Amino acid sequence: MLFFRHITIQLQQNVSKLNKSAISGGQLKRVSIGVELLVDPKLFFLDEPTSGLDPGLDKKMMQLLRKLADQGRTIVLVTHATGNINLCDRLVFLGQGGNLCYFGTFSDACQFFNLRNGDFAEVYIQLDNQTAVIHTTQRYRWSSYQHQYIDQRLGVSDSSVITPKPSPPRVSPLRQAWILCQRYGQIMARDPFNVGIAIATAPIGILLIDLAIAAREPFILGSEADPKLAPLAQTVLLVFSCAAIWVGLAGSLQEIVKENDIYSRERLVNLNLFAYIASKVTVLSGLAFLQTLAMVAVILMAFGHPPATLLPWGLGLTITTYLTLFGALCLGLMVSTFAKSETQANTALPILLLPQIIFSGVLFQIKGVSQYLSWLTVSRWSIGAYGTLLDINGLVPEPIIFPDDKVMESAFKTNPVYDPSWGNLLINWQVLLLQGFLYLAIIFLLKKRQDII
Secondary structure, three states, rough: OOOHHHHHHHHHHHHHOOOOOOOHHHHHHHHHHHHHOOOOOEEEEEEEEOOOOOOOHHHHHHHHHHHHHHHOOOOEEEEEOOOOHHOOOOOOEEOOOOOOOEEEEHHHHHOOOOOOOOOOHHHHOOOOOHHHHHHHHHHHHHOHHHHHHHHHHHHHOOOOOOOOOOOOOOHHHHHHHHHHHHHHHHOOOOOOOHHHHHHHHHHHHHHHHHHHHOOOOOOOOOOOOOOOHHHHHEEEEEHHHHHHHHHHHHHOOOOOHHHHHHHHHHOOOOOOHHHHHHHHHHHHHHHHHHHHHHHHHHHHHHHHOOOOOOHHHHHHHHHHHHHHHHHHHHHHHHHHHOHHHHHHHHHHHHHHHHHHHHOOOOOOOOOOOOHHHHOOOOHHHHHHHHHHHOOHHHHHOOOOOOOOOEEEEEOOOHHHHHHOOHHHHHHHHHHHHHHHHHHHHHHHHHHHHHHHH
């Protein structure tokens, strides 16, 4: 079987490379059919197989298809060339708007349309307007041909009884969400390489930071005061936050825009918007959990554990990292909803990441209007939670008092953002969670608006 498949592929490649001027159109089409016959198909779907051929080649092609049908194959073809359709077993004529004007044999078609010389092209003249099409459709519905060729085969006793179109089955939003989660998860499972890259990206960046700072421990206060320790710890926390935001955005920026066509079709058959969004969030949140575990494992192995202030460092690290990833992936999904193409969504990644770095409060002192802008970023609250857990303020050395009572304070000032209290920590976690749900609400409203338009 593999041997024949290999021959088929090679022949298809050779046919595609043929110089069209070397053979005629009819010969090229017959060669293409011959290639398909190598795997002995029982069903053919052909679209305009005789288009562009002269009358002689048209007839030869139709005779070839007739011969294939006589050998037990089923051939369905669409054509506007009516010169040789008498070779077909059944004819279907669709008028404007997809209305069924006729279904039956060629000989009965000649009687139904009153074709004196058997020229089926006259049917196009008879049905050149919508009124004639509707009249013919109704006439066929009440004719003996409808009963003979359709009703008897479908087991309908009375063609006058019009069966109402069944409504699409109602599936609960939770059931739809479960089905979509399964489908989305299976798609991701078929691409383990990209899933592995998504999980490993942030840990690799964290390991590079560990190598860059050599043997220094940024989270542990030494026996001697070090004025550079607190800013170093703050910078490392910025890397943790940006790494989580990066992978969260990268994994979600394409997830909605790449399925716009699929989403539009499935909405027509009762796809629930809430179920669709919930499936995206659920599967991506599962991936975020794996990314969190990988990041936390690397952090705990690469850096020394600071003393517990509010709760164990590993537990607080896990919660903060996961909430950071959650906020970032929801932001990515929102941008994906606005984007018009996958390329446009990918282009937004650096644009989204830059404000996270600039307004994080690490590289620059945030004051005035910029302070309020920082509240809109994920990094501000992520680093705030990390810093609270670590107690960055506790890493700032005490001011040095000289004999003449002059005081030399550290260049790094304590910051209320890192106040090691439960109230401060919960605010940072709550805002990260609130941002994620806010982005999801925007997604829901925007998709609703797009459905209306």
